[in-house]
Amino acid sequence: MPGINDVEIRPSNITGGGNGVFAKKAFAPGDAIFSLARPFIAELDHHRLEDTCAWCCSRAAIDPHERENSRKMGLPAGFIELKACTGCKKIKYCSKACQSKAWKLEHKHECKVLAVPTRPLLPHGVRATLKLLRRLQAGDPAVKEILRFDSKFDDVRKTDPQTYDDYSTLAYGAWKYADEPSKASLDVARHLFFAVNCNALTLSTPLDDVSLGIGFDPLICTVNHSCDPNAFFLFNQPCTVLRASRAVAKGEEIFMRYRDITNPFTVRQAELKGSYYFDCTCSKCAKGASSREDAFAQPIENLSPEWCRRVDDLITKQDASKSDLSMFQVGSNSSQAERRMAALQAEAFKPWHAMSTIKHEFHGSEPGTQISDLKAALHICLESGMWSLTRQPVPHLLRALFAAYTAAGDVERALHIGLKRHFVVKPVTAPQPFWYENLVDAWALTNVATTYSNPRNQGDAERLARKGCDTRMLFLGLLMEVWENMPKAYGRESPFGGVVTRVWKTCVGDFEEPPQVLKDQVRAAWPKLRTYAEGIDVLRI
Numbered sequence: 001m002p003g004i005n006d007v008e009i010r011p012s013n014i015t016g017g018g019n020g021v022f023a024k025k026a027f028a029p030g031d032a033i034f035s036l037a038r039p040f041i042a043e044l045d046h047h048r049l050e051d052t053c054a055w056c057c058s059r060a061a062i063d064p065h066e067r068e069n070s071r072k073m074g075l076p077a078g079f080i081e082l083k084a085c086t087g088c089k090k091i092k093y094c095s096k097a098c099q100s101k102a103w104k105l106e107h108k109h110e111c112k113v114l115a116v117p118t119r120p121l122l123p124h125g126v127r128a129t130l131k132l133l134r135r136l137q138a139g140d141p142a143v144k145e146i147l148r149f150d151s152k153f154d155d156v157r158k159t160d161p162q163t164y165d166d167y168s169t170l171a172y173g174a175w176k177y178a179d180e181p182s183k184a185s186l187d188v189a190r191h192l193f194f195a196v197n198c199n200a201l202t203l204s205t206p207l208d209d210v211s212l213g214i215g216f217d218p219l220i221c222t223v224n225h226s227c228d229p230n231a232f233f234l235f236n237q238p239c240t241v242l243r244a245s246r247a248v249a250k251g252e253e254i255f256m257r258y259r260d261i262t263n264p265f266t267v268r269q270a271e272l273k274g275s276y277y278f279d280c281t282c283s284k285c286a287k288g289a290s291s292r293e294d295a296f297a298q299p300i301e302n303l304s305p306e307w308c309r310r311v312d313d314l315i316t317k318q319d320a321s322k323s324d325l326s327m328f329q330v331g332s333n334s335s336q337a338e339r340r341m342a343a344l345q346a347e348a349f350k351p352w353h354a355m356s357t358i359k360h361e362f363h364g365s366e367p368g369t370q371i372s373d374l375k376a377a378l379h380i381c382l383e384s385g386m387w388s389l390t391r392q393p394v395p396h397l398l399r400a401l402f403a404a405y406t407a408a409g410d411v412e413r414a415l416h417i418g419l420k421r422h423f424v425v426k427p428v429t430a431p432q433p434f435w436y437e438n439l440v441d442a443w444a445l446t447n448v449a450t451t452y453s454n455p456r457n458q459g460d461a462e463r464l465a466r467k468g469c470d471t472r473m474l475f476l477g478l479l480m481e482v483w484e485n486m487p488k489a490y491g492r493e494s495p496f497g498g499v500v501t502r503v504w505k506t507c508v509g510d511f512e513e514p515p516q517v518l519k520d521q522v523r524a525a526w527p528k529l530r531t532y533a534e535g536i537d538v539l540r541i
């Protein structure tokens with residue numbers, strides 16, 4: 001593997017080329033398989049340029065209150081303040097060190113292009129390609145690594161002619177901005193643009209769970225996808241780590257997930273085809289629509305007469321708008337039942353679909369999620385009697401509702417959705433305790449639980465405790481969970497790990513292991529909290 005940027009790789013652990021990455025030694029669950037100081041390409045979304053360091057991807061706290069809190073919590077300096085490049089005035093950095101690394105490697109190649117005041121911000125694919133072309137022109141051999149990735153020209157052209165045209169135009173723009181480099185033809189520019197866009201990863205931050213932009217790295221992006229992966233990829237702003245999510249034997253292929261793996265078969269297939277242009281042939285997809293993720297709460301022929309009438313109205317509307325339901329097809333012996341379930345699924349998945357199909361490249365802001373839309377979809381799933389709480393899109397809807405209530409400051413609703421997810425949904429959909437998303441979600445719930453320690457909320461805390469929801473014990477138990485699992489996920493030295501460590505030291509002390517007395521208290525409180533969570537009716541929240 002080539003040395004790219006200031007990379008810290010352990011190449012002796014793996015073999016890799018064009019056909020995936022294989023373990024050269026056995027890995028235990030949670031072991032780091034490799035880590036890099038920064039992905040080869042990390043390009044921020046437009047709306048993140050304002051509040052995120054373009055080199056290390058630390059997020060700044062923009063409002064003074066948030067900034068003060070960050071300072072108190074001991075967050076890295078980059079989290080606190082950003083300064084714009086004095087040349088282009090558009091790209092921001094958290095420190096001189098970041099700015100100087102970025103300048104040497106890439107920003108000097110784009111600064112003048114971005115500096116034109118009348119020029120709108122360029123899409124991140126254009127910025128990445130422009131810089132890669134200039135680096136190629138300057139003789140940087142590492143860029144050639146990207147050219148070995150499949151450009152997917154033909155797949156994009158066949159499946160999505162509009163995107164093909166958009167990508168071709170944007171690649172041409174990047175080539176022009178790079179001054180038509182003599183060492184790279186327009187074909188090379190197109191190859192780089194398509195290869196990056198069709199193989200990129202989404203970079204996001206665990207602390208506030210927002211999308212930061214796209215990442216591409218020849219090593220990470222060589223890892224193939226599986227809907228039943230044995231590894232996961234983490235972005236530690238800007239360090240990247242690939243960790244084993246279960247035991248990996250010597251010689252075994254390493255897989256991570258590119259897209260959500262809790263969706264039913266047809267949705268997973270359509271998503272991967274739509275974003276990465278391939279038909280997934282992983283071990284789970286090989287079984288077709290017969291996994292836990294595909295099972296409805298009852299046979300689809302059992303849909304009640306009342307719901308059949310409602311769905312038939314829906315079908316009339318969907319037919320009129322020529323909706324494509326192919327990604328929501330289900331199998332059955334009755335074509336009418338199949339048609340109805342496809343229509344119902346399409347309606348239930350609508351809010352999630354709208355959130356997940358947004359193309360970063362062409363949009364300047366994140367989509368807002370309407371609580372009313374999420375609730376309407378949840379009602380369809382649960383009132384029709386066809387969905388369990390663990391069958392998608394119910395877990396997606398609960399996750400989005402949790403985020404929406406938290407953002408709206410509706411702490412009690414967020415708490416109840418969070419409890420249901422933690423005790424009832426997640427043990428089924430993501431049973432691995434150190435699966436990175438479990439830590440992110442548990443931490444978000446910790447933050448909700450901690451608001452009840454505020455003296456202002458004492459009355460609410462006491463009322464909940466009388467009903468069996470001890471928010472103090474919930475906070476402590478979740479904090480212990482996140483603390484104990486952190487080394488097998490983000491690592492305590494990561495930005496996320498640093499925040500958790502700070503809270504751990506404040507609330508528990510300088511203990512590596514939770515003190516026995518606390519463990520006992522949490523162990524005693526947990527069954528009560530579980531019972532409380534099981535009793536929550538999410539349709540009444």
Ligand SMILES: C[S@@+](CC[C@H](N)C(=O)[O-])C[C@H]1O[C@@H](n2cnc3c(N)ncnc32)[C@H](O)[C@@H]1O
Pocket residue numbers: 017018019020148149150199221222223224225226276277278279280281282
């Ligand atoms: C980011 S690359 C992965 C590495 C790739 N093998 C390479 O080095 O060029 C993504 C491409 O790998 C292939 N791929 C990855 N996972 C796959 C899977 N589960 N089934 C079929 N093809 C897969 C697809 O062609 C996909 O577009």
